[in-house]
Amino acid sequence: MPRPRSLTLDQIAAAALAVLDRDGLDGLSMRAVGKQLGFGTMSLYRYITDREQLEGLIVDLVLRDVDLDLPPVSAHDRLVLLAQRVRHVVREHPAVVPLLLTQRHNSPGSRRWGEAALSVFAEAGFRGERRVVAFRAFLSYVLGALQTSHFSPLAGTGTDVLAALSEEEFPLLGETARHARGVTAEREFREGLEFLLRGFGLRDAD
Amino acid sequence: MPRPRSLTLDQIAAAALAVLDRDGLDGLSMRAVGKQLGFGTMSLYRYITDREQLEGLIVDLVLRDVDLDLPPVSAHDRLVLLAQRVRHVVREHPAVVPLLLTQRHNSPGSRRWGEAALSVFAEAGFRGERRVVAFRAFLSYVLGALQTSHFSPLAGTGTDVLAALSEEEFPLLGETARHARGVTAEREFREGLEFLLRGFGLRDAD
DNA sequence: TTTTTAAGCGTGTGTCGTACGCTTACGAAG
DNA sequence: CTTCGTAAGCGTACGACACACGCTTAAAAA
DSSP, rough: OOOOOOOOOOHHEEEEEEEHHHHHHHHHHHHHHHHTSSOGGGGGGTTOOOOOHHHHHHHHHHHHHHHOOOOOHHHHHHHHHHHHHHHHHHHGGGGGGHHHHHHHGGOOOHHHHHHHHHHHHHHHTTTTHHHHHHHHHHHHHHHHHHHHHSSSSTTTTHHHHHTTSOTTOOOHOOOOOOHTTOHHHHHHHHHHHHHHHHHOOOOOOO | OOOOOOOOOOHHHHHHHHHHHHHHHHHOOOHHHHHHHHHGGGGGTTOOOOOOHHHHHHHHHHHHHOOOOOOOOOOHHHHHHHHHHHHHHHHGGGGGHHHHHHGGGGHHHHHHHHHHHHHHHHHHOOOOOHHHHHHHHHHHHHHHHHHHHHHSTTTSSSHHHHHSSSSOOOOOHHHHHHHHHHHHHHHHHHHHHHHHHHHTOOOOOO
């Protein structure tokens, strides 16, 4: 009977993501999101309780369109797919990286991804506490790698600085940084993941 | 000839860390650090250029007292030691966890730790781009695991929420969360790391 | 047409980082 | 012992921020 709502949570999340993509995390403010929607700042609070929830909506919007359908390939390959799909989705919205860790737990999309990963682990014979540890290690690697390559990419100025470091105090850091120039973010993520999966006892075969 | 300085960067970093330990990241402000030192807020700017640098000093103060002396044990065991020592140092100051990723690159202590880790990889036969990838994977796991267990510890309310999730939509998440209660943070970190190190081809032997 | 409900938002509060420029402590020079 | 130059310490102010509060008004129900 009262005036109908003019916004949905999805529209708000989409507007916030647009701001985030355009102006980065520093540019993300309630004011900016309101303006992006053509509304006043405080109108948002009719829909969400606080900024925290807004960040959760953003993360969910991004994670939600990770495809969870997996082809009938080996467990190894399915985990690679799940990890890479997250990476690809996040790469379209680099500024969400810092939000992933803090908002992961209040995103249904994140939970669905977790369930999908766990089903691969389960099918590969991981049970009980061993499954807990393996899943969390997988999660830690994926999130850690995204953060690491976001905050200090191999192809960034940081690498140049390291490459020029004092040969005496940091010989290996310098040498390794010079080798780093030949490694793409894609290869770094993929081959690092490969190390972990091999540790799980999963090779290219099932 | 002019008035002598009354503070050192170390004192400022120590004060900031004290504030961080006491009041958390939300409580860390230039005003609070000034007060902690018995100085006005703006006095800090005679010593540091901005808050960013202050955060770097905190991270360095914490990372600086990671012991880098390694006993003559296997490469596997030395990497475990390096990872665990970071974990132990950070556990004394949990609120620095979010700063580790952003400030890692402007901390000499972090670089020294990196050099130490690289020397283990080098000695274990990792060369060129393979060393780059292995080191970055190690780094990603360590940082990712610290962040993960800080923002959603296995023994936290998040786990309880997951354990109670709908049996239909998230059966594995629920079951796994229930198993998670038996796993300490220490075991999670250690055994997750073990998976990665096994992937490197490093077992308990050299 | 009137009533009722809540949508939208203007204003204000207390926080933040930090720019600016004043006051003052203090070592050196006369 | 006085004076002076320099920079330390800091008071104030500015423009952001998230958000509390309560007014105005759109629009569905009667």
